[in-house]
Amino acid sequence: MVKKKFDTWQYVAVALISILIFISGFILGRKITHLQTSYLNSEIESVYSDVQENIIDFFILEISGKTDEEKRVACDFFNQRIYKISDRVGELAKNIETFEKNNGFEDKEYKKLKSKYMDFLLRQWLFSKKIKDSCGGNFSIIIFFYRNVPPCQECIDQGIVLDYFKKELGEKLFIFSFDTGIDSPSVLYMMNLYNITRVPSVVFEEKVYNRFVSKDEVQKELCSKNIDGLLCDGF
Amino acid sequence: MVTNTIFFILYFIVIYILTFYLITFLKYRKKFHFIPKVSHYPKVSLIIPAYNEEDSIARTLDSVLALDYPKDKLEIIVVNDGSTDNTAKIVEKYVKNNGVILINKPNGGKGNALNVGISVSTGEFIATLDADSMVAPNSLKYLIGYFKDKDVGAVTSAIKVFEPKNFLQRMQFIEYTYSIFLRKIWGFLNSQSVTPGPLSVFRADVIKKLGGFDENNLTEDQEIALRIHCAGYKIENCILSETYTFAPSNFKSLWKQRLRWYRGTLRNFIRYRHMFLNRKFGNLGVFVLPSIVMLIFSLFISLAKMIFDFYDSIYLSVKSVFLVGINFYMPEFSISPILTNFFLSINVHSFLLSFMFVGAAFMLYLSYKFSKEYIGSRSVLDLLIFIFFFQLLYIVFWGSAIIYELMRIKAVTRGKW
Numbered sequence: 001m002v003k004k005k006f007d008t009w010q011y012v013a014v015a016l017i018s019i020l021i022f023i024s025g026f027i028l029g030r031k032i033t034h035l036q037t038s039y040l041n042s043e044i045e046s047v048y049s050d051v052q053e054n055i056i057d058f059f060i061l062e063i064s065g066k067t068d069e070e071k072r073v074a075c076d077f078f079n080q081r082i083y084k085i086s087d088r089v090g091e092l093a094k095n096i097e098t099f100e101k102n103n104g105f106e107d108k109e110y111k112k113l114k115s116k117y118m119d120f121l122l123r124q125w126l127f128s129k130k131i132k133d134s135c136g137g138n139f140s141i142i143i144f145f146y147r148n149v150p151p152c153q154e155c156i157d158q159g160i161v162l163d164y165f166k167k168e169l170g171e172k173l174f175i176f177s178f179d180t181g182i183d184s185p186s187v188l189y190m191m192n193l194y195n196i197t198r199v200p201s202v203v204f205e206e207k208v209y210n211r212f213v214s215k216d217e218v219q220k221e222l223c224s225k226n227i228d229g230l231l232c233d234g235f
Numbered sequence: 236m237v238t239n240t241i242f243f244i245l246y247f248i249v250i251y252i253l254t255f256y257l258i259t260f261l262k263y264r265k266k267f268h269f270i271p272k273v274s275h276y277p278k279v280s281l282i283i284p285a286y287n288e289e290d291s292i293a294r295t296l297d298s299v300l301a302l303d304y305p306k307d308k309l310e311i312i313v314v315n316d317g318s319t320d321n322t323a324k325i326v327e328k329y330v331k332n333n334g335v336i337l338i339n340k341p342n343g344g345k346g347n348a349l350n351v352g353i354s355v356s357t358g359e360f361i362a363t364l365d366a367d368s369m370v371a372p373n374s375l376k377y378l379i380g381y382f383k384d385k386d387v388g389a390v391t392s393a394i395k396v397f398e399p400k401n402f403l404q405r406m407q408f409i410e411y412t413y414s415i416f417l418r419k420i421w422g423f424l425n426s427q428s429v430t431p432g433p434l435s436v437f438r439a440d441v442i443k444k445l446g447g448f449d450e451n452n453l454t455e456d457q458e459i460a461l462r463i464h465c466a467g468y469k470i471e472n473c474i475l476s477e478t479y480t481f482a483p484s485n486f487k488s489l490w491k492q493r494l495r496w497y498r499g500t501l502r503n504f505i506r507y508r509h510m511f512l513n514r515k516f517g518n519l520g521v522f523v524l525p526s527i528v529m530l531i532f533s534l535f536i537s538l539a540k541m542i543f544d545f546y547d548s549i550y551l552s553v554k555s556v557f558l559v560g561i562n563f564y565m566p567e568f569s570i571s572p573i574l575t576n577f578f579l580s581i582n583v584h585s586f587l588l589s590f591m592f593v594g595a596a597f598m599l600y601l602s603y604k605f606s607k608e609y610i611g612s613r614s615v616l617d618l619l620i621f622i623f624f625f626q627l628l629y630i631v632f633w634g635s636a637i638i639y640e641l642m643r644i645k646a647v648t649r650g651k652w
Contacts, residue, residue, distance in 0.1 A: 006424075006518045014258055018251040021590055025246075029583025036579050091572070098579040104239075157558055160551075164559040215559050 036099055037109040041116065043095065047088050048120045054081055055127055075135030082131050083171045089124060090166075092117075093177070105149045105181070115184040122186035125176045139172045140225045142218075143203035145196050147181040154212045158200035161215050165222065173222070238540070245533045246587040252526045253594035256420050260601060263423045267605050268475055271380030279375060279436065280310040280358030284348035288366035289321040291481060296329050298369035298479075303376055311335045313366075314352045317342030322366075345432075346450035353439075353447050361437045363456075368433035368480040369397065377476040378436045388441045388468025389460065390476075391418060391427060392434040393606060397479035403489060407482040409599070409614075409621045415474060416602035422472030426519035428527070430460045430470060434478040441468055454499025461507045464519055474605060490632070497636035504528070531633055538630045596622065 061074050096117060103110060131137055144162055146155035162175055178187045180199055194201070194208050202213045204221040213221075223232035281299060285292055292313070299311055313326045313335055329335040340351055353361055360382065362375060374392055381390040393415040396408040421427045430437070435456070445462050448455040460470060483489040504511075504524070511528075513520040599618060603610050610618070 006514075006521060010255070010258060010262070011522075014251060014255045017258070018247060018254050021250050021254065022247055022587070025587040025590055026583055028586045032581050032586075036581075039578070094572075095575060095579055098576055102580045102582045156551075157554065160555050160558050164555075164562065167562070167564055 033103055033107060034109065036103070037107075037113050040092075040095060040099060040113055043092050044113070044117055044120050047085060047092060048123070050085055050088070051120070051124050051127055054078065054085070055123070055130075058127070058130065071135075075131075075137070078131050079135060079137050082128055082137070085124065086128075086171055086174055089121075100148065111182065114179060114182045115186075118178060118182055118184040119186045121176050121178065122190065125174075125190075128174050128176075139174055140169075140222055141205060142173065142175045143190065143194070144175055144177045145180050145191065145199050145201040145203075146177060147199045148179060149181045152199055155200045158202065158212050161213070161218055162202075164215065165218055169222075241536060242540075242584065243587075245536055246584075246591065248526075248529050249533060249591050250587070250594070252530065253591065253598065255522065255526075256417070256598060257594065259420050259423055260598075263420075266423070267419060270377050270473060270475060271383050273376060273380045276305050276308045276376075277359040277379065277382075278308045278310065278357065279304070279360045279362050279379070280312060280352070280356030280439070281362040281364055281375075282349055282352030282356065283311070283313045283364050283366050284316055284345050284352065285313055285318060285322050285326070285366035286316040286342065286345075286348075287318045287320045287322060289318075289325060291367045292322055293325050293329075295364065295366050295369055296326070296333075296335065298371075299364065300329075300333055301372055302370060302374070303372040309375075310356060310358050312352045312356060313337050314348040315339045316345070316348040344450055346448040346452060346455040349455070350447040350450060353442060356439065359439055361439045361442055362434060363430075363432060363437070364434050364478075365432035365480065368394075368478050370434055371477040371479075374434060374476040374478060375436070377473045378434075381471040381473065382436075382438060384469070384471075386467075386469045387438070387471050388463040388466070389430045389435055389437045390471045390473060391422070391430050392472075392476040392478045393418070393474045394431055394433045394478050394480055395606070395608075396482040399482065401484055403486065404482045404484055405617050406621055406625045407489075409617060409625075411480075411482070412606050412608055413599060413602045415606040416598065418472045419474045419605070421523060422470070424518040424523060425469050426517070426523035427470040427472060428460055428464075428519065428524065429454070429457045430463070432456050433480045434476070437463075438468075441466070452499060452503070453495050454503060457499060457503050458506075461503060461510065464516060465507070465510070490635075493632040494636055494639065497633055498640055501636060501640050534630045534633060538634070592622070 058078060096114070099110070105111075125141070125143065128139075128141055132139065132141065142162065142165075144158065146152065146159065148155075159177075162177075166173055166175055178190050180187055180191065180196070190196070194203050195210075196208070197210055200212055202209045202218075204218075205225070207221065209217075219232070283292075283295060283299070288295075296311070296313070302309065311329075311334070313329075315323045315326065315337060317340065323337065323339055326335065326337045330337050336355070338351055338355065340348070343351075349363060360379065362378075364370065370392075378390045378392060381387050394411055395415070396404060396411050399405045399408040418427060437459075441463065442459070445459070445466060449458045449462075452458045463470060483492055510516045510520045511524050516524075596618075599622070600610075602608075603614075
């Protein structure tokens, strides 16, 4: 009969090695999160500077007071630019969403990044609005207020509806999505501006819906703005 | 947050288990191919229980007769467990020409057949061999040397899949090769929880003292191993003692086999629950048995996560249909967004999972190396399929075994189906 034995030191050594492996996984994870946020930050800054350049150009060209022909040329120029920026913003939004999906919403660096993105969105919205007001561009603007934390099922539903219209209309629809769960002066400004009391809320130009807006309602609103590419019979 | 915590705990446990095995390997790496020298050859009774084995019994007996072991020290006993085919007729030829002992008895299951064989055996050692397995010429000689240590109650061999032909058999070939390495590691830890049917050798006085095999057990080869441990004996393994077995070639037979294995394991684990986390049983009680349960548990946690994610995506799709109807959009393919998406998808989980993958793949490599198997280009593809997909089948087998046990669906012992 043998006395069953085991090497306590092996158990301790394995525990220490496992802890080391585990910690290195965490350190590498943190490192990659840092790289990801840096990448997204640089993307935001790059699009941001594009928007700022356009805003400056817009004021230099002084659209108001020009002849109709001069105004048309300038407007074509800015419309083209805003569509280009809009594409980049779309890519950026997708990238931020991928990051959120895989890293959650709690990371400090992410919160800073998101706040910066919200500031950027505010400026992009202001610029788009200015172009639309001055040039009457063939696009509609929707502002969407949502929240990731705590979870909001209606916000997800609203996202699905708006995403559908974005896919249908492409560059004819600009959607600016503001995360009300982020501590950002820009979000607060927008909420105060439109008197947003709950999420989801949707703003069509100046019309505010402090509730979920169905596909039919969105279609009706967009049809009333005479946006090309929508089947508006019966709306 | 809760899900993350559960997964991090599981990752740590799996990393601990893998590290434990790899450290054990490093500790004993020079002894992997060690075989104790044999000064004299004791008498061995080799018992082959057979039930409807007309397709394989001749090949099994031929391999046994080719064993490099003194013929006067080898007693070959075939127990025909009520076969309804030509098994008895085939064995009778070997009785006439080679002195094989044939016992014909009514069907009573594998455990019963082995006990009948033990009752007529005269050897100092008892070897058991499944009737669908073949032994390499040196296999028995290599195993016997381990009994020089009086504390050794049993010794197991290295089981390989015989000529894997189809995909399912190739997957089992990988699984068996992995088991060869693990069984040796368990041997070093004195923690083998199974003395498999395809060639294990027992000290006759020990097995008789313990009352032979449990006749009503679904996995009697596991039960006897646990009983040997409880009696305070060691179970060794010899990686160079090779045995070849036929692996199920279709899903139905594999399903039947695994359901019996896993249901048997569940029953034995419940029966021998006092061994779990019990220092008295050394590494087996403190580490190996709990780690098997933890790995099964982690399979189910992974399954729960997969089901949850699947449900989530289905729910979103259905919700989307309700909200905006059915729409199809052609996805845009370009490399840059895919790479960006991949880069942004990496997180702590990815690293920890990668570490686990590297550890498991390294163990698989060691398994091939130490069982002297060649990894060809086809094997690499098979290995990848095994690691990423085939292992999911274990969830199905274990899940079904648990459900069957909970629902008390009647189980059949070996040789009775």
